[in-house]
Amino acid sequence: MDWFTAPDYWLSRLVFQRALAGLYLVAFLTAALQFRALLGERGMLPIPRYTARIPFRRAPSLFQLHYSDRFFAACAWAGCAVSAALLAGADSLLPLWSGILLWLVPWALYLSIVNVGQTWYAFGWESLLLEVGFLAAFLGNDEVAPPIVVLFLLRWILFRVEFGAGLIKMRGDACWRKLTCLYYHHETQPMPGPLSWFFHHLPQPLHRVEVAANHFTQLVVPVLLFTPQPVASAAAALMIVTQLWLVLSGNFSWLNWITIVLALSALRFPTTAPSVPSAPLWYEVLVLAVAALLLCLSYHPVTNMISRRQVMNRSFDPLHLVNTYGAFGSVSRIRHEVVVEGTLDDLPREDSEWREYEFKGKPGDPRHWPRQFAPYHLRLDWLMWFAALSPAYAGEWFGGLVERLLENDRATLKLLRRSPFPPDTPPRYIRARLFHYRYTTWRELRETGACWERVYVREWLPPTRLAYAADRM
Structure with missing residues (x-):
C-alpha cells in the first residue's frame, strides 16, 4: 500500500535510529556508573524500600520482581550492549519482527530503571527517551520503507516538546514575556557549561533577541512540521540550530540532544531511496494499532498543554508512552x-x-x-x-x-x-x-x-x- 510508507525518508530513519541508540547508550552508562550510591541496596533511596510500598501496576519494572545490586548492574550493562548493537546497525541484519523486538529491549530495560528511579529519575528527558524509544521500535528496518504514520507521530512528539515548552514560558515567569529571562538564566541554570560564563556576558539586547527567537521557534515553528516539504525540513533544521545553541550554553543532560534526534526524523535528505518490498500486512496492522493507542493516550497531555494550569514534565501512564513536557517556566534571579x-x-x-x-x-x-x-x-x-x-x-x-x-x-x-x-x-x-x-x-x-x-x-x-x-x- 503506497500510502503506508515514505521511501524518501529511509536515510532520515537511519540517522534517527543510530542517534537514538547513541542516547540510549549514554543513558544506560549513566545508570550503570551511578546507581549503587543513589538507588542500590545501600543507596540514598534504595530500590527495595521503594518497591516494598509501590505496587507493580503503578510502576511496572523488572525490579519489582527481583532486586539486587548485581541484577541492576546486569540490566544496565545489558542495556549498554544492546544500545551499542543498535548503534552499529544490528537491527538491519535481522528480520523485521526481530528488529522490532530488539528495539523494545532497551525500552523495557530503561522503563524498569525509570519506574524505580524516584527523585533521581524525575526529569522530563527520562520520559521523553522512553516515549521516543517505544515509537522507534515500529519504524522498521531495511526490509521496509519508513511508515508515514510513525514519522507523523515522531513529529507529534517534537511538536509537544517544543510547543509545550513555549506555552509554559508564556504562562509562567513574566520575564519571558518581557524578554529579560536570559539576563539571569545562564548564571542560575542547574549546571552551567564551559561557555555559560560567556553567554551570560553577552549584551542585554542580544539576550532579548535570544528570548524572542526562542518564542518563535517554540510557538510558531512547530506548526510548520506538519506542512509539505521543504517547509517541514526547514522547520526541523531551525529547531536543530536552536537546540545546538542550548547545547553550547549549558549542561542539560540529553534533553537538547533527543530533541535534535527527533528533528532529524523530520528532515528529508536529498538522496535516492533504495528499492524495498511492500510492507507485510501484519506490520501495517501492528503500526496502525500502535498509532491508534498513542493517539488515544494523547488526550491527557493535550488537555494539560492547552490548560491555563499547565504542568510540565508529567507522565499520564505508567509505561510513559505519551507524556507532557516543558522546562524553565520560571527563572531564578540569584x-x-x-x-x-x-x-x-x-x-x-x-x-x-x-x-x-x-x-x-x-x-x-x-x-x-x-x-x-x-x-x-x-x-x-x-x-x-x-x-x-x-x-x-x-x-x-x-x-x-x-x-x-x-x-x-x-x-x-x-x-x-x-x-x-x-x-x-x-x-x-x-x-x-x-x-x-x-x-x-x-x-x-x-x-x-x-x-x-x-x-x-x-x-x-x-x-x-x-x-x-x-x-x-
Missing part, C-alpha cells in the same frame, strides 16, 4: 549553592578546620571552570541545585548523602570530583552552608582567574555526626 564540608575534629569548634567536598558539575571552588558533561547526566549534582532552592527538595536523600560521606562510602565518593579526606580517615562531622554565587566580571576574571564570586548566606545543615546523620533532614 544563584544559591549548598557547599558540603567535613572536619576531623572530635568536637566542632569555631576554629575547626572544615574541608570542602568538590562536585563534578555543580559550582564549588570559584576558580574551577565548569566542564561539559551533557549528554551524560550527573544526577547528584542536579539534585544539589534543587537542594539550594529549598531544603524540602532534599528531604528524601540528603540525610543519606551525609551519612555516606561520614562513612567515606566508596560508591558515593565516586560521584564527587574530590573528597578532602583519605579513604581510611572519614570525617567526624559534616555540615552544609548556603552561598550566593554570581559570575565574575571580565575585570574580576582577569585579576583573580575566578569565574565565580561567592558570599556566605547562612547555615544550611548544622554540624552532624554519624549517629544522627539520617535523622537531621
Whole structure:
C-alpha cells in the first residue's frame, strides 16, 4: 500500500535510529556508573524500600520482581550492549519482527530503571527517551520503507516538546514575556557549561533577541512540521540550530540532544531511496494499532498543554508512552549553592578546620571552570541545585548523602570530583552552608582567574555526626 510508507525518508530513519541508540547508550552508562550510591541496596533511596510500598501496576519494572545490586548492574550493562548493537546497525541484519523486538529491549530495560528511579529519575528527558524509544521500535528496518504514520507521530512528539515548552514560558515567569529571562538564566541554570560564563556576558539586547527567537521557534515553528516539504525540513533544521545553541550554553543532560534526534526524523535528505518490498500486512496492522493507542493516550497531555494550569514534565501512564513536557517556566534571579564540608575534629569548634567536598558539575571552588558533561547526566549534582532552592527538595536523600560521606562510602565518593579526606580517615562531622554565587566580571576574571564570586548566606545543615546523620533532614 503506497500510502503506508515514505521511501524518501529511509536515510532520515537511519540517522534517527543510530542517534537514538547513541542516547540510549549514554543513558544506560549513566545508570550503570551511578546507581549503587543513589538507588542500590545501600543507596540514598534504595530500590527495595521503594518497591516494598509501590505496587507493580503503578510502576511496572523488572525490579519489582527481583532486586539486587548485581541484577541492576546486569540490566544496565545489558542495556549498554544492546544500545551499542543498535548503534552499529544490528537491527538491519535481522528480520523485521526481530528488529522490532530488539528495539523494545532497551525500552523495557530503561522503563524498569525509570519506574524505580524516584527523585533521581524525575526529569522530563527520562520520559521523553522512553516515549521516543517505544515509537522507534515500529519504524522498521531495511526490509521496509519508513511508515508515514510513525514519522507523523515522531513529529507529534517534537511538536509537544517544543510547543509545550513555549506555552509554559508564556504562562509562567513574566520575564519571558518581557524578554529579560536570559539576563539571569545562564548564571542560575542547574549546571552551567564551559561557555555559560560567556553567554551570560553577552549584551542585554542580544539576550532579548535570544528570548524572542526562542518564542518563535517554540510557538510558531512547530506548526510548520506538519506542512509539505521543504517547509517541514526547514522547520526541523531551525529547531536543530536552536537546540545546538542550548547545547553550547549549558549542561542539560540529553534533553537538547533527543530533541535534535527527533528533528532529524523530520528532515528529508536529498538522496535516492533504495528499492524495498511492500510492507507485510501484519506490520501495517501492528503500526496502525500502535498509532491508534498513542493517539488515544494523547488526550491527557493535550488537555494539560492547552490548560491555563499547565504542568510540565508529567507522565499520564505508567509505561510513559505519551507524556507532557516543558522546562524553565520560571527563572531564578540569584544563584544559591549548598557547599558540603567535613572536619576531623572530635568536637566542632569555631576554629575547626572544615574541608570542602568538590562536585563534578555543580559550582564549588570559584576558580574551577565548569566542564561539559551533557549528554551524560550527573544526577547528584542536579539534585544539589534543587537542594539550594529549598531544603524540602532534599528531604528524601540528603540525610543519606551525609551519612555516606561520614562513612567515606566508596560508591558515593565516586560521584564527587574530590573528597578532602583519605579513604581510611572519614570525617567526624559534616555540615552544609548556603552561598550566593554570581559570575565574575571580565575585570574580576582577569585579576583573580575566578569565574565565580561567592558570599556566605547562612547555615544550611548544622554540624552532624554519624549517629544522627539520617535523622537531621
